[in-house]
Amino acid sequence: MEKKTGVYLCSGCGIGEAVDIAKLEALAAKEGKTQTVRTHAFLCGPEGVDLIKKDIAGEGINAVVIGACSPRVNTEVFAFGPALVERTNLREHVAWCQTPNTEDTQALAHDYLRMSLVRMQKTxxxxxxxxxxxxxxxxxxxxxxxxxTAALEAAETGTDVVLVEKSPALGGNAAKLHKRTPTRAPYREPEDTGVREAIRRVMEHPRIKVHTGAEVANTKGGPCLFDVTIRKGSETIEERIGAIVMATGATPYDPAKLGDLGYGLSPDVITMEAYEAMAQKGKIVRPSDGKEVQRAAFVLCAGSRDEKHLPYCSAYCCGAAMKQAVYLREQNRDASIYLVYDEIRTPGQLEEFYRRVQQDGGMFIKGKVSGVKEEPGKRLSLEVTEALLGSSPAVIGDLDLVVLATGLVPNAGGDNGGVLHLEYRQGPELPTHKYGFPDSHFICFPYETRRTGIYTAGTVRRPMGIAAAREDAAGAALKAIQAIEMTTRGAAVHPRAGDLTYPEFAMQGCTQCKRCTEECPFGAINEDEKANPILVATRCRRCGTCMGACPQRIISFKNYSVDMIGAMLKSIDVPGEEEEKPRILVFACENDAYPALDMAGINRIPLNPHVRIIPVRCLGSVNLVWISDAMSKGFDGVMLMGCRHGDDYQCHFVKGSEIASVRLSKIAETLSRMALESDRVRQEAISIMDFRRAPEILSAFAESLQAFGPNPMKGF
Structure with a gap:
């Protein structure tokens, strides 16, 4: 498509008072090689938008460069169908954070407009x-x-569902429960689990195909092109699938590992699961002799929040133990019940249930169980260190039953024979974090996994009770449908939702180094037998990590490439050494760092006028050649601003910031060859809330560069 570019500048929101718009118009006409350059005082208003639309219809403009507010706002206002749109941030990054009408402010506006014009030329x-x-x-x-629940929620939208359960019957762990914790006011009585009703609805639903006694044997392809092999006894079933919800649940922690809490000492030291089984049968008794229980103790956090066992809280145990205490009181009003806890966690309305158990005679003892003993007559006793009072160990004796509230271990496929059996270059199951749960950006994208189109829900995602699991199921089902809708349009899912591009490979330059296939956070690139990369396009999240990884620079997107960003930074005017005006280049992640810098502008916090900011999809997409080009151009320093990495990472693309950090550790050699100091290049972790800290970081970096003096490459 031959481009016809129109440049539209807004003089509103203080832009016209901060910079000389006429000079920007002249620059646009000369360097943008366009005769269509217009200025409006309210470009995002109806008249301003109509101005652009008339030029598109009447003048044949199909490439629109807008110099106005941040590209993060008014995205729908400045969407013009098939016409390409490029945004120049003259408001937040110039007018609102710089001294008006100075040489530096004008130069800043010129550089940002130049970069936008170059970007449009390369798009x-x-x-x-x-x-x-x-x-x-x-x-x-x-x-x-x-x-x-996920199956029903999806089916109710008109989506066809295939439900696979490895057991002979539906129901899972919830089917083994007598009742669940209350979810309705006044939140005082345990309720029916709802499992039987759910089974009935699933079996009767015309859009749900159920396979029990079956397992997934193989999964290949990507969203909307998943080819799944289901093994059901001797039968093999093939299905083409759009998206997957993995609701494989969790397994109670192995009580055999809890010998220090008395498991194995006596048949009367049992787990909550064994207790539920008795309740379902109608009577809670001592397993050793079948006698009625008069005194029982519940040990909460049995193996949970313990570095030797499960370091995390299993969330549901406190409420479940209280529910089981109610079972016993309903059976025997004279029963004595002790609940030993480190911390009680009863979020939301479950606090009302906590009060009910207290009022009904439940004795809550804060402390840690340091020992379990069998007394004469096969009675049991607990030794408890009472942390609340700090006293010497207390003994709860003459117990008929000790119940261990064990935590949950996710069935994510790592240790139980596999679940998905993916044909992915990066492994057959979902990547997990250190606790064994599938890895995701927990805050922003809780249902997402590192395998596009595959969503987790329920206790395989995190520990939770039935009510939370049902809500989780609905969320995951909707995310699966969203993935299908976006994929069938050729668009990306979150975080670059709607992006219609995908990486393209100039294979004649490929050296089979495998960096793209190894570094892709989402396993979107497989390899053939010769180690050539094979893109599975519907898996791609468009982060550009592969592009940043490629030393041959053969990977590009239609609207994002090594050549494009390289040309943008080369378009920036770098003053000579004698002018004493340094230039600092910042590659800012569009997910957190760039928004933080926008917020700095919104709050009128000054930014260093010598800084030039280029937004990138992710720091993982930063190719080291950009840094080399910037230093060769004469930039005095380069900063990468992105998300925090590590166990508590905030990177929207999981590993981008971490990968950038590893790559950056190798830049020192390149700078040394150029006779430049390695500290001229730095990476900083910025969250979206660091809008006050980010300008301070940039100012401190600029000050630190003064010690090195100007880049000796200036002018070459």
Whole structure:
């Protein structure tokens, strides 16, 4: 497509008072090589938008460069169908954070407009990845309460669902419960689990195909092109699937590892699961002799929040233990019940249930169980260190029953024979974090996994009770449907939702180094037998990490490439050494760092006028050649501003910041060859709330560069 570019400048919001708009118009006409340059005092208003639309219709403008507010705002206002749009941030990053009408402020506006013009010149119209073979069905793995709810929620939208459960019957762990904790006012009585009703609805629903006694044997492809092999006894079933909800639940922690809490000492030291089984049968008794229970103790956090066992809280145990205490009181009003806890966690309305158990005679003892002993007559006793009072160990004796509230271990596929059996270059199961739960950006994208189109829900995602699991199931089902909808349009899912581009490979330059296949956070690139990369396009999240990884620079997007960013930074005017005006280049992650810098502008916090900011999709997309080019151009320093990495990472693309940090550790050699100090290049972790700290970091970096003097490459 031959481009016809129009440049539209806004003089409102203080922009016209901060910079000389006429000079920007002249620059646009000269360097943008366009005769269509217009200024409006309210470009995002109806008249301003109509001005652009008339030029598109009447003048044949198909490439629109807008110099106004941040590209993060008014995105729908400045969307003009198939016309390409490039935004120049003259408001937040110039007018609102700089001294008006100074030489430095004008130069800043000029550089940002130049970069936008270059970017538009390098941008091509997207050609989305589409296929006639796309499927729109959802596969749900796991037939417990979470899986059944996900299946029903998806089916009710008109989506076809395939439900696979490895057991002979639906129900999962919830089917083994007598009752669940209360979810309705006044939140005082345990309720029916709802499992039987869910099973009935699933089995009767015309859009849900159920396979019990079955497992997924193989999964290949990507969203809307998943080819799934289901093994059901001797039968093999093939399904083309759009998206997957993994609701495989969790397994109670192995009580055999809790010998210090008395498990194995006596048959009367049992788990909550064994206790529920008795309650379902109608009577709670001592397993050793079948006698009625008069005195029982519940040990909360049995193995949970313990570095030797499960370091995390399993969330549901406190409420479940209280519920089981109610079972016993309903059976025997004279029973004595002790609940030993380190911390009680009863979020929301569950606090009302906590009060009810207290009022009904439940004795809550804060402390840690330091020992369990068997007394004469096969009675049991607990030794408790009472942390609340700090007293010497107390003994709760003459007990008929000790119940261990064990935590939950996710069935994520790592240690139980696998779940998904993915044909991915990066492994057959979902990547997990250090606790064994599938890895995700927990705050922003809780259902996402590092495998696009595969969503987790329920206790495989995090510990939770039935009510939370049902809500989780609905969320995951909707995310699965969203993935299908976006994929069938050729668009990316979160965080670059709607992006129609995908990486393209100039294979004639590939050296089979495998960096793209190894570093992709989402396993979107497989390899053939010769180690050539093979993109599975519907898996791609468009982060550009592969582009940043490639030393040959053969990977690019229609609207984002090594060549494009390189040309943008080369378009910046770098004053000579004698002018004493340093230039600092900042690659700012568009997910956190760039918004933080926008917020600095919104709050009128000054930014260093010598800084030039280029937004990037992720720090993982930063190719080291950009840094080399910047230093060769004469920039005095380069900063990468992105998300925090590590165990508590905030990177929207999981590993981008971490990968950038590793790559950056190798830049010192390049700088040394250029006779430049390694400290001229730095990476900083910035969250979206660091809008006050980010300008301070930039100012401190600029000050530190003064010690090195100007870049000796200036002028070459």
């Amino acid at each position: 091509e119209s997207p050609a989305p990845y589409l296929s006639e073979d796309f499927a729109r069905s959802v596969l749900v793995i796991g037939g417990g309460i979470t899986g059944m």
